[in-house]
Amino acid sequence: MTGDDILLQARLWWWQRTSAMALAFCVLVHLGVIIYAVHAGLSAASLLGRTRGNVVFGAFYTLFVLACAIHAPIGLMNVAREWLGWRPRPVGWLAAAFALAIVVLGLRAVYGVVVA
Amino acid sequence: MQSLLTARIWRGGSDGAFVTYEVPRQDSQTVLDVVTWVQRALDPTLAYRYACRVGMCGSCAMTVNGRARWTCRTHVERVAPHGILDIAPLANLPVIKDLTTDMADFFDKWTKAEGRFQGAATRRQDFARVAPDSRQRRAVDAAIECIGCGVCYASCDVVNWRPDFLGPAALNRAWTLVNDVRDIALRQRLRAVAGDAGCHSCHTQGSCTERCPKNLAPTSAIAGLKRVTAQAAMRRKL
Ligand code: SF4
Ligand code: SF4
Ligand code: FES
Numbered sequence: 131m132t133g134d135d136i137l138l139q140a141r142l143w144w145w146q147r148t149s150a151m152a153l154a155f156c157v158l159v160h161l162g163v164i165i166y167a168v169h170a171g172l173s174a175a176s177l178l179g180r181t182r183g184n185v186v187f188g189a190f191y192t193l194f195v196l197a198c199a200i201h202a203p204i205g206l207m208n209v210a211r212e213w214l215g216w217r218p219r220p221v222g223w224l225a226a227a228f229a230l231a232i233v234v235l236g237l238r239a240v241y242g243v244v245v246a
Numbered sequence: 247m248q249s250l251l252t253a254r255i256w257r258g259g260s261d262g263a264f265v266t267y268e269v270p271r272q273d274s275q276t277v278l279d280v281v282t283w284v285q286r287a288l289d290p291t292l293a294y295r296y297a298c299r300v301g302m303c304g305s306c307a308m309t310v311n312g313r314a315r316w317t318c319r320t321h322v323e324r325v326a327p328h329g330i331l332d333i334a335p336l337a338n339l340p341v342i343k344d345l346t347t348d349m350a351d352f353f354d355k356w357t358k359a360e361g362r363f364q365g366a367a368t369r370r371q372d373f374a375r376v377a378p379d380s381r382q383r384r385a386v387d388a389a390i391e392c393i394g395c396g397v398c399y400a401s402c403d404v405v406n407w408r409p410d411f412l413g414p415a416a417l418n419r420a421w422t423l424v425n426d427v428r429d430i431a432l433r434q435r436l437r438a439v440a441g442d443a444g445c446h447s448c449h450t451q452g453s454c455t456e457r458c459p460k461n462l463a464p465t466s467a468i469a470g471l472k473r474v475t476a477q478a479a480m481r482r483k484l
Binding site for chain 2: 136137140141144212
């Protein structure tokens, strides 16, 4: 294995660990938000009324999306390398495409409830 | 009348088979006692290893009823309450004959993981002073008592499916040196233990820690290596 690969793996591990910590926090808050929303019996209109223009809400879910976009593709990469025996390069492309998809879909949703 | 124990012992190389022996039961009998009795009383060609018989040398490990164990300190009554004992060579290592495996790969990986201490001091210098309660010394203490038995290595699924994986024992050894403040080969060692063949392949499922007869925790040693290599990589020091 080349030196670059070692460096990359060690860094990817750091990013995955760090994003996991962010996710642990985000998932808890997210569950809280869901429970709150359900208990309050809110309708779609009143939900949007609370999320529109809410900077904190927008910032929180942007962080959530970014943490997912970092965490999930790295895990997928490891699975593809280990179980499917894919080479690092195609695996890298696959992970990048997956990360992009999460970012686009996720941020679009955030945009939809906060801005649009 | 003395009761008997049915011992099915692996005979031959990797294409061998179990052969059944009847062995008299005894109080406080260990699995190693059973194997020794078979060799002395029934078949002197049975090949196996042991040296200390007290859990220090690490040479007597075998697969006992499907699990890797040190046989000199494994009591028959604890692992074979129904009087049936399957004894095979350790897994994940080539079988030489009967219960002996070729452990060259296992120990070569200690070398590959930079498992050798490299100091800078000469014999003319005073002893290094390491505070017993320092964080690093405590990490060394927790991992240093390895006897090199190979039980962890034989229990690791990752070793099974990727033969170049350094394995729990070699990585555990590297971790003791990473925490040895006298050692000067840190960077080189971190490079040796990072990546696909090293700590990053470990799945953290802990079979090694579960089975280690010395109650060591190679899983946490490996987690420590992941942490330290990541910190080094983020500081461009890997
Ligand atoms: S924790 Fe890691 S080293 Fe230990 S048995 Fe599992 S994969 Fe192997
Ligand atoms: S870590 Fe435990 S199981 Fe592994 S070789 Fe050392 S003593 Fe044996
Ligand atoms: S014979 Fe030495 S550890 Fe078992």
